[in-house]
Amino acid sequence: MTDTPALSGQLLVARSRLSDPSFHRAVVLLLDHGDEGAFGVVLNRPVPVDVDVVLPAWQDAVAEPAVLFQGGPVGLDGALGVAVAPVGAALPSTVDRMVGPFGLVDLDSDPADLVGRVTGVRVFAGHSGWGAGQLEEEIEEGAWFVVPAEADDAMTSEPDDLWRRVLRRQGGDLAIVSTFAEDASLN
Template sequence: MVADAPDLDGRLLVASPALGDERFARTVVLLLHHGDDGAFGVVLNRPLPVRVDAVLPAWQEVVAAPGRLFQGGPVGLDGALGLVTLPDGGDLHPGVSRLAGPFGVVDLDSDPGQGPLGVTGVRIFAGHSGWAAGQLEDEIAAGDWYVLEADPADATTPQPDALWRRVLRRQGGAMAIVSTFPPDPSLN
């Protein structure tokens, strides 16, 4: 990360229509870490057709609707990450670690039935998104991503398929217009 580059922890990367990588078309990525060593996050709007209880039965009752696993990105698809939204202040459950702003991770080996987690939402991701040092900055400079403020509700929205459009629309102005672009402009 360049010395004057902003810290992007807890911010959203929203795919621009110009992004050429189909794996990230119309995605909204929550950045959980951004530093000199690269960046790491999860795609918030790619639900999988698999219920959480198919792989982590104890967690089904505590995850946010729609109660399915999400594909967090193309890296580490054999691993799972539990993302939580946290209330301001207060004590955290021993299995929860704050990462950026109101976002944290939960140890999926812990028992969610061992008392309140002290969180306002839980979502489970298979895999994650990652960038090598300088890679994300290059993609942002190329216009592949819009960097926007996250709302805590973005991480556990019950309507993930509408998240890309909703995040752009709430920006107003030109971003709201971008939200109306068709997925394939050649069909317009």
């Protein structure tokens, strides 16, 4: 293990040298990170499937766009609900606060239990995961920028622009990177 501090609640923003197509220009919210590995969801991979196709009760409860998101290449046959709620706010037992404003929602529960208690919910098919030391190695190799997450990142209504917006708000060199062409060979 390296000296990298726990990164729970941070964003991983893919750099152009990351060759895995699952993570091309991905923005990953790390929900858990520790000695045993890391777990998160890709925030900017909407898929053209309405939530009601798999979870009808949740269609009206999720943030726009009200579609499924591909949270990563692991466990694509399962769904995860991520909620955003004010830090310190009391949450129902159906939400497990992970870090800061972010929590996991029990998708077998009644969405009405969350009304007025969370500011947004998003449903992800699959997730992103790393074994012990794997993420730290990828960061050291320069595959990811690690930047602070904002609650709005997880519920953005414009997920296709998230990679550029997150880099731009960092300022300096990362703001310049946000202007790079999608095809890295053109930069």
